[in-house]
Amino acid sequence: MLRRLKHFRPAAGRAFFSPPSLRASLLAPTLAPTLALSGLCLLGGCSLFGLGSNNTSSSLTPPNSELLSEDRGASGGEASLKGGVNAYLWRAALDTLSFMPIASTDAEGGIILTDWYTPPAAQGERFKITAFILDRRLRSDALRLSVFRQVRQGDSWVDTQPAPNTASDIATRILSRARKLRADNGNRD
The missing domain is CATH 1.20.5 (Single alpha-helices involved in coiled-coils or other helix-helix interfaces)
Structure with missing residues (x-):
């Protein structure tokens, strides 16, 4: 009114x-x-x-979800799971990139995003890495890295190309670490 x-x-x-x-x-x-x-x-x-409320926990119906019975994370090698990534590559990538601050990870999708990292020896540049694990098998083509580099010019950061071998050097270290992890586990996938 x-x-x-x-x-x-x-x-x-x-x-x-x-x-x-x-x-x-x-x-x-x-x-x-x-x-x-x-x-x-x-x-x-x-x-x-x-x-x-008069509802009891027994009157509630449980959710119908396949995800409750399966771990769809980076379990590596289990043929029964449809998603996920190779556990050795996942662990090796996390171990190798642990010197950088990790911004985001997705074990099911196989993505690791780092935050900007400034090396102690080079204060005028910073790096960021995105790692993609593309397969459940431990293979060299199951890993893709993108390295981003910025250089400080005045008060702003400007995108520049990293050295051509930076991504391949980091990928080699990740693959070596993954192979060592698998060997330490008795070569079981």
């Missing part, structure tokens, strides 16, 4: 004080939704803690 408010002007030279009825009519539209929302939150909190 809309009410038309009367225009209220204080007398000249007096401080502005609204009459109580005007204050109540101005607060009522904002107070009612606030009270209703806080009441809903209070009732919602009760159901979160099991208060005010």
